Amino acid sequence: MIACYKGHFKIANYLLLLKADINKKSVKGNTALHDCAESGSLDIFKMLIQNGAKMEVDSYGMTPLLAACVTGHADIVDYLVKSNNLVSRTEKIEALELLGATYIDKKRDLIGGFDLWKQAMDLRFNIDDEQDIPKPDNALPIEAYEWAQEVKNHEELNELLSEPDEMRMQVCLMFHHHILPIKALLVRERILGPTHPDTSYYVRYRGAVYADAGKFTRCISLWNHALDIQRGSLESCHQMTVSSFFSFAELFSFMSDACATNDDNGYRQVPALLTFEDVIQVLVKAINELCEPKELPYAIDLSPRLLLISLDLFNMALKLIRNDEHSHLTHRLLYRLNKCNILGHLGQTALHLASARKTALAVSRHPQTGSSDDSTLLLRALLKIGANPNARDDEGNTPLHLVAAKDSLIIQLLLGSGAHYDAVNAAGRTFCDMRKATPHNPLYHTSLACHAARVIRKNRIPFVGHIPVTLYEFVEKH
Numbered sequence: 001m002i003a004c005y006k007g008h009f010k011i012a013n014y015l016l017l018l019k020a021d022i023n024k025k026s027v028k029g030n031t032a033l034h035d036c037a038e039s040g041s042l043d044i045f046k047m048l049i050q051n052g053a054k055m056e057v058d059s060y061g062m063t064p065l066l067a068a069c070v071t072g073h074a075d076i077v078d079y080l081v082k083s084n085n086l087v088s089r090t091e092k093i094e095a096l097e098l099l100g101a102t103y104i105d106k107k108r109d110l111i112g113g114f115d116l117w118k119q120a121m122d123l124r125f126n127i128d129d130e131q132d133i134p135k136p137d138n139a140l141p142i143e144a145y146e147w148a149q150e151v152k153n154h155e156e157l158n159e160l161l162s163e164p165d166e167m168r169m170q171v172c173l174m175f176h177h178h179i180l181p182i183k184a185l186l187v188r189e190r191i192l193g194p195t196h197p198d199t200s201y202y203v204r205y206r207g208a209v210y211a212d213a214g215k216f217t218r219c220i221s222l223w224n225h226a227l228d229i230q231r232g233s234l235e236s237c238h239q240m241t242v243s244s245f246f247s248f249a250e251l252f253s254f255m256s257d258a259c260a261t262n263d264d265n266g267y268r269q270v271p272a273l274l275t276f277e278d279v280i281q282v283l284v285k286a287i288n289e290l291c292e293p294k295e296l297p298y299a300i301d302l303s304p305r306l307l308l309i310s311l312d313l314f315n316m317a318l319k320l321i322r323n324d325e326h327s328h329l330t331h332r333l334l335y336r337l338n339k340c341n342i343l344g345h346l347g348q349t350a351l352h353l354a355s356a357r358k359t360a361l362a363v364s365r366h367p368q369t370g371s372s373d374d375s376t377l378l379l380r381a382l383l384k385i386g387a388n389p390n391a392r393d394d395e396g397n398t399p400l401h402l403v404a405a406k407d408s409l410i411i412q413l414l415l416g417s418g419a420h421y422d423a424v425n426a427a428g429r430t431f432c433d434m435r436k437a438t439p440h441n442p443l444y445h446t447s448l449a450c451h452a453a454r455v456i457r458k459n460r461i462p463f464v465g466h467i468p469v470t471l472y473e474f475v476e477k478h
Contacts, residue, residue: 029059030067037068042075055087060196065091069098070198072106089123090133096120098191101184105202110180114157121154136190144203144225148179150186181206195233197240200226204244216255220278223248227285236293237302242309245289246360248282249312253361256316276320280329283313287333291340304344308360310337311353311378318377335385347394348402351387354379355399355410379413389419396426401434 033053036045045064055063065087068076077099081092100116103109124133134152141147151157185203192199207222223244230241255274290306317330337350344353383389390398400419403410411431415421422430 031056033064034058034067037064037073037076038071040073040076042079045076061193065095066098069095069102072102074099093120093123093133094191097187101187104180104184113180118157121157142225144221145182145186148182148186150183194229200229211251216273224281231285231289237289237306239300239302241289242302242306245286245306245309249309249361252279252316274320276317276322276326279313279317279320283310283317283333286310286313287337290342291336303342307342307344307350308353308358311350312360315378318381331381331385334381338382338385338387349391351382351389351391351399352393352402354382355414356402376409376413379410383413383417389414389417390423398423400431401425
């Protein structure tokens with residue numbers, strides 16, 4: 001019911017008088033109660049409960065109570081927690097814990113979050129004539145969370161604070177500003193599970209906070225964990241997963257930037273922060289995402305976008321190679337990508353994209369300090385692992401057609417690797433025709449066979465059935 005989500009009490013009441021089905025689920029599996037919980041309409045929420053609304057679960061396994069916790073609507077949570085028969089004791093405990101995590105992560109209210117966790121702990125252990133409900137003890141510690149564990153009892157919870165008075169509490173909580181958010185992530189992942197978008201979102205958010213503080217190692221660790229969660233629960237090349245890969249590429253680009261602006265509007269060198277290991281662990285996941293599609297691919301094909309991001313990561317990895325092991329691993333991944341024949345926009349191969357210098361990242365604000373060899377590392381690596389210099393995209397262009405006129409080094413590398421100087425695209429144009437110039441002597445790059453093929457095409461001489469079948473494609477390229 002849209003009226004419930006918008007908080008229109010009179011409209012919702014009118015619909016109830018018309019006997020509207022308040023327990024009907026939407027496409028996403030949510031009911032009117034879910035909409036109320038997300039919008040924070042307590043009056044409508046109570047009215048729906050009084051008219052027989054049920055505490056159903058949506059497609060993520062979320063009840064209206066948990067939905068209120070995620071959005072931070074404490075009044076709805078308080079109403080349900082204080083009720084006698086609307087939710088179970090276990091549901092009340094998890095609700096208070098999740099709401100506490102929301103206070104810490106979303107509202108940045110450390111004291112409020114701690115207080116909610118204390119209420120939850122009281123419900124676990126301080127209920128007369130009822131059995132204690134300890135926290136599950138089967139969760140394996142996670143490296144991204146610095147192997148931290150959730151607090152299991154009052155003693156562990158109180159260890160975060162040394163004195164009960166308000167001023168000391170504030171000081172202690174600020175001292176533990178790093179510990180509490182990590183424990184909030186643990187609570188959220190346990191209660192919501194890995195498939196809920198908020199689980200990975202808040203892991204990524206916490207990583208971004210660390211990045212802003214210059215703690216890049218912590219950020220990379222958390223973002224890798226979020227990426228693993230997304231890859232394990234979402235379709236192949238899902239929008240959220242591709243967005244995570246792009247965030248990594250942007251972070252790595254920032255970390256590897258060789259220059260920074262000083263007060264005199266000049267540039268000074270800064271220490272290199274990025275390592276080969278940082279890039280390669282993300283690159284391996286990107287290639288797996290591209291080359292090992294799941295049974296149900298994402299409705300929108302974002303593999304061209306991820307291909308561009310992966311090539312940016314390859315560019316960074318190639319510049320960070322320090323030994324033969326690094327080189328072997330990088331080239332093996334690149335060979336796998338080339339073998340899978342993942343195509344970008346207009347059916348362009350990785351070599352097309354590298355030749356045209358296409359990138360998913362914005363152009364750097366700082367001047368390039370690397371050598372010309374650095375700028376062609378990816379192209380050289382692709383040619384080394386056997387990428388086809390005569391591959392054609394949907395418009396019949398070879399990589400040579402897409403090279404900028406000023407990139408003479410790239411033209412030389414392609415021609416030196418067997419690219420056909422006189423290959424024509426679907427419009428019948430060679431790469432020289434597209435530039436209205438002949439930057440290289442054609443005598444050095446065309447063979448007698450090329451001349452023969454051009455004569456056949458120019459004079460429209462029938463060749464099918466008169467030459468070997470293996471030469472058909474060769475003739476059609478000219």
